[in-house]
Amino acid sequence: MAVEDVGSGCSSSGDQEFHVLAVDDSIIDRKVIERLLKISCCKVTAVESGSRALQYLGIDGERSSLGFDDLKVNLIITDYSMPGMTGYELLKKIKGSTKLRQIPVVIMSSENILARVDRCMEEGAEDFLMKPVQLSDVERLRDFMLRGGEEREVVGHKRKTRDDSCSSSVLSCDRDHPLSPRSVSAMAHCKPLSKRPRLLATD
């Protein structure tokens, strides 16, 4: 579980290095989320289960807090449906821990189930992203972390529902600086292929 270096192309001019813990039982999704995060200049630790995540965070055992600062995690992004411990159960454990509750947690899911979204947001999740997660989603998370990641107060959450070809998500908004509407990135999901220039270039 080595912490991966930041990706190339991340300038060092004052760019903060955020450390994200990604939790997903799918090896494919772990690879993709790792890449998305590295491109957004984050350090990534990717683990395959909630129990591994808790081990890493030092919540489940006698791990001393020596070196905890090195492992400081700025964000946890977790899949919802995982065998054993679900993302929701992981969320509850994190929010139930005095040591870890301040770390923002984002849930990812391939299923757009309102009850699920509500349950997670009520338990203190920062955001709920539809899979497959895209670069625009991760960039938004990075912006959130850059702003201090402390707008914990969920004033309201918007939910855009789209037709089957698109995904939706929930936004948590800060009173003073509402995040740019997810509908922009949600609309990106719906961008018709024909508008992409590279498809037309066959010469």
Next chain:
Amino acid sequence: MERQAAYLRNALFDQGYLDEQFLQLEDLQDEANPHFVEEVVKLFYTDSVRLIQSIELTLKNTPWDFEKLDNIMHQFKGSSSSIGAKKVKKECSQFQEYCNVGNVEGCIREFQEVKQEHAALKRKLENYFQLAREAR
């Protein structure tokens, strides 16, 4: 060679084998990571073999464990979605629907479709990656 690769690629989209997620993955490639998409696809094919075997094993035990079949297919559908495998994903959904109503014949038929689409896409993507590599 380059034209051939581009043609193959466009065909994959036009014929509905791939969707926008594949484009999203391509956007994550750069000079330092020029083979990212191919790596993800390879990972998908290795991992999905395991899932297919798991389904086959579950289908051998009667009465069928529909819940288990649905769980495995859910994972399969998730990975297919992550690489933009549009047709495979669609067949996975169809299988899940048959599972949910306990339609044995439907499941058997649909599982064949899943495997066929899975194999067809693999061939086409292997061709495409080969051509793309030679074109560089």
